[in-house]
Each structure stands twice: as structure tokens, then as C-alpha cells.
Amino acid sequence: MSVTDQPRRRDAAATREAILRAAIEAFTRAGYDGAGVREVAAAAGVTAMLVNRYFGSKEQLFAEAVDRSFAAPTVVGADPAALPAQLAAALVARTDPASEPLNPYLLMLRSAGNPRAAEIMREAIGRHVGRRLTGLLTGPDAGERAELVLSVIAGVWLMRDVLATPALTGADPGRLKEHLSGVIQALSRPSPDPA
Template sequence: MTTADEPKRRGRRAGGADTKAVLLDAAREVFVERGYEGATVRSIAAKAGVDAAMVNHWYGSKENLFAQAVLKLPFDPVALVERLLDGPPELTGERIVRNFLGVWDANGGGPFAALVRSVTSHEGVATAMREFFLNSVFRKITEGLVADQAELRASLCASQVIGMGLTRYVVRFEPFASTDVETVVAAVGPNLQRYLTGDISP
């Protein structure tokens, strides 16, 4: 039994599931309050009342914590970027489309639709999501390809991929919504590749 004079216990809590749940709750609050870039592992841990090492212990990175706490993404963003950059640079556009559709099609597009609803209903979430996708996903891809105008290219890629998700999973334009993955890869991949490494000058 603890008393009011005893110091607050830090570090790992009695149950792993309890610690993870507390971290997720704290992360949602901090990310929404401060945005993705403004939130730090230390501030999230302080909000949860645990040591900062617990964030990395349970989630591995700030990116993965944000993906699970706020966006509820069914993938690890750090591993995804590594996977997308692993292969011929000239086929990166195809890999992005194939991976994106592979993840969301497997869930019937439901998580993507839920993500869109959360973004449109809360400006704080929208801001954090924008910073996350641009800086932790698409910007890392364009920088990994050593492309010029990395920030603009990242924005163009985001517009293509998010637009593709809206069309396929939210408004469900046919026949695009039910077209097989490889057909979409062949149609959209080259355009995405131009955003990544092609000439985008006027």
C-alpha cells in the first residue's frame, strides 16, 4: 500500500498491457496538443508517468507510436519506408502503390475510411497526420532517393496516395474501387514515379 509521501513510481508498470494502454492514451493527447513534430518521446512518457525508455521498449519509435495511437495504422511506418526504398529506384512508385493497396485492401479499406473521419473531425489530428506523412514517410522516401525539391516531391506523392485512398475506399468511384491491384500499379505507378524522380519543372 502506498502513501501520499511515497514518490511516484516510474518505469515499467505492473502489467505490460496496462503500460501500453497508458502510453497510447498519453500519446494521443500529446500529439493532438503539440502536433507530430512538437511531441517528444520524453513529453509522452512524462504524461504517462513512465520512463522514456518505455516508449522505445513497447513501440520502437515515435513514428510507430503515432501510427498506433492516433492513426491506428496496420503497419510500422519505419519498416514501411525501409521496404519501399529496398529495390530499384526507378520502381519505387510501383512499390508505393502496391504496398499501400496491399495494406488497405486487406482490411477492406475500413481503417483508411476511419482515418479520414478522424482527420476531418479534429484539426489537431489533421495537423499531426500531415506532419507525420510528409516528414516521416514521403519526405524520407524522396530524401532516400536523393531527389531535388524533396519537400515538393513529398507533397505531390502524398496527394497522389491519399487521393487514391479516398477514391478507392471512401467515395468508392467505380471501376477504380474494384480494379485489381496490379492494374492500378501499372496505371498509377509511373505517375508517382515522376513525382519522385522525374522532371517536375514548369
């Protein structure tokens, strides 16, 4: 049997990568508490022992999975001027229950119940998506408006995809996009109109 006979047999880096991918999938689908180390191991084609060998513990595995998942942009583009319309459209498309099930917001919402997972995710938000979005906004309170935009994204993802409430899953996508575009626009301005 050659070394290329089986995928990544006796290849530490490839095995580690396979475990990490399986972990992202499992944590996104079932959350921190709902995903087991055995389950991740089986999906990666290894035993549970190897997971702890490479990552130390379930908690550290989760931390790496979160960091990887949060590193790439999801619904926020690069153009500040087009932000409201573009973000609203992407949000409506990706929160459809039939959409791609692998994204950082599902991972976040399904793991938020665990206190340790919440800490890990708070730090990852500050390092990745929070920083990215803050850079797109202008004004003195850009940081807090950026996190309010994140709140809206997470909230819509919760109601429309995780809880799947009828009024949002059945809503017309175009009208939904209009409403959300208005919301994001209200948060793009540095100072709101004081009533």
C-alpha cells in the first residue's frame, strides 16, 4: 500500500484539518452542548481519543472551530455605500431555512447557551466580524453601531432560521429585504434624529 492509498492515513496535518472541519459542521448543526467529541471524531474518520490528542479538550476544539468559522466574511460586503441594500439582500438569502447550513451565525446562536462558549465567541467577534464591520462605518460611535448591526443580523438569523417562525419563513423575500435595508440604513448614520 502506497502512502496515497488512503486519504490522509498517517498524515498528522491532514487528520487535524479533517477533525477541525468535522467540528465546525457538528458545532454549527448541534451547538456546543449538542455536539459530542465522539460524533466529531466519527465524522472525521478517526477515534475520539485523537480529537483530544490534537486539540487538548472539547473546549479548545470549539475555540479553533469558532475562530475558523468567524474568520471569513458572511453577509457584510466591502462597499460602505452599498451596505444597507447589499447586506439586507445577503441576509434574506442566507437566512432562508433551505440555504447553506454552514455559517458562523448558526454556530453562534446554537452555542450561546453555554457560558464558556459565549466567552470564546465574544472574543472571536471582537477579533473578526466586529472589527471588519466597524471599519466600514464612519463616525465616533462606529463600534457600537457595528455591534447593533450584528445584533440585527443575529436576531433575524435566530427567528427566521433557528426558530423558523411562520411569519418570517413565509414572508415575501423582496419586502423583507426592503424592511431590513431600512433598518441597516438607520444604523449607518452616525447620529440619529432625536425624535
